[in-house]
Amino acid sequence: MNLLFLTFGPNIKNHYQANFAIMSFLPFQKELDTIYVYTDYPQYYTRLKEHVQVVTITPEQLTAWKGPHDFFWRVKIKAIEQLICQHPDQAVMYVDSDVFLYQSPQELRTLIRSGAAFMHQPEGKLSALKSKTEKRMWQQVKGLRVGALQLHANHVMWNAGVVTLPVQQNLAAVTLALQICDAMCAQQVTPRLIEQFALSVALQETYNLQEAKPWIAHYWGNKDEWNSHISQFFLESHLKGFTVEQDIARLQQFQYKSLALVTRNKKTRARLIQAIDLLFPPKNQTFIEQ
Template identity: 50%
Template sequence: MRLLYLVFGNNLQNHFQAHFSILSFLRQKSSDLAGITVVTDAPDFYQHLTQAITVHALDARTLEEWQGQYAFFWRAKIKALEYAVRQHPGAPLLYLDTDTFLHGSLAQMSQELATGTAFMHEAEGALASLTSKTERRMWQQVKDRSFGGVAMHGQRVMWNAGVVGIPAAQNLEAIELALRICDELCEQQVMPRLIEQFALSVALAETYMLRAARPYIGHYWSTKDDWNAGISAFFLESHLKKRTVEAELEALSSFDYQKLPIKKKVRNTQRRLEKLVHRLFPPKQVDFIA
């Protein structure tokens, strides 16, 4: 099994997250982990891990090409999967968003991938029954139609794409199907926010038995502030102590993964009130060095 990360931009927290996720897998490194590829436009941020990973420098032109005819930004995720599969066609592939970490058995997950089970992080429900404004609008736009030659009926499930595991058999076929679905959704001007996620959900379900990766991998997409604080403290301590990668792996053994929540729902009313309070009561007496 090979791991794949796609990380771009200068937000240091995203790169801290990627490092933390990679370390969580290296803790269980064995013959089950054949390699780790990081596709990034900031390769200098990965020098510390140079002995453990392969970095593919992503330039602006390639990123634009990966976004395709309709300039859909997250199409690049599917193209990164295609790139990795073409580099290593005979290996199962596990793509991970940066805000993830391994907490289950890598060997068991690798075995399931090797025997033809695909993974995404978790099923969010049939698109026809999801309740957000984006999902309701998306279902109205796709229902009873076909995209990529696949009929969109009421049982089509939306999966979270923070984790995407693809077995070696039929890997290019599955990715090419996801690209066709993605491009046709873009062509028909379907609500764009979840297009690549839905395209991967449908393509993998059509090609493989699809299971949730959540028993193996944590994905803290809704609690990033909590995790970013803990991860930043971990790497600040690493910097001050000049830890090697091996020392970081040892230190990670005492990191309390259960202390921080991986999911938290905050009501929109709370967000609006917080914004209102910040606007009504801005900071006072803000001074800078003259």
């Protein structure tokens, strides 16, 4: 099974999240074949060069992956497709940078070898989800035909922080995901969840789809707190001169159970903080004189 990370842009938070996630997998390398990092900032992975295969993605390739409708998150599906085409006889597990493997994936790999596909967790039938975006999206896609497939009320939206395609039907599944994605883009569907729903439907139609949540945490809903702990982890590592091997050992003691994966703050709170910052900007600032 090949592990795939995809990171883009100069925001260092995305890259230290990916480094942290990679190191959570490294104690279990016997369960993996190769860890791939597709990125346009390869310099952020130099420290892990003995453990990962870094593939530099050019601006031209990124543009091509966005496709005819210039949809950025189509690149996730194209990256998975490329790795499948290069290694068709190996399963692919794509993971977002903001994940953390918290127990041995041995059983997970066994299930993948048997033909089970995985995404992080189900969020519910798109037709029944309650947010304005999801309601609008369902109205835009219900009944949409993609070849012989018709999108229907029982198709479930899954969280795409983890996307695992077993060897069986891997190319058929990713091809179907691309077709669904492009059909929704052509239909001018609300773009925020397009690639997520495309992958969800394609894997439901192709495999027995299960959740990876029992093995992999996805902290998309509490990144600020996790990022604070991760940056502290790497700052201590830098100042004390730890090796990668020492950091892998330190990571086994990481207190992940004390950190929430999702923290929902009221929008009113954010608006009040923003208003206070505007009403009471910092004063009497002093700077270094030239």
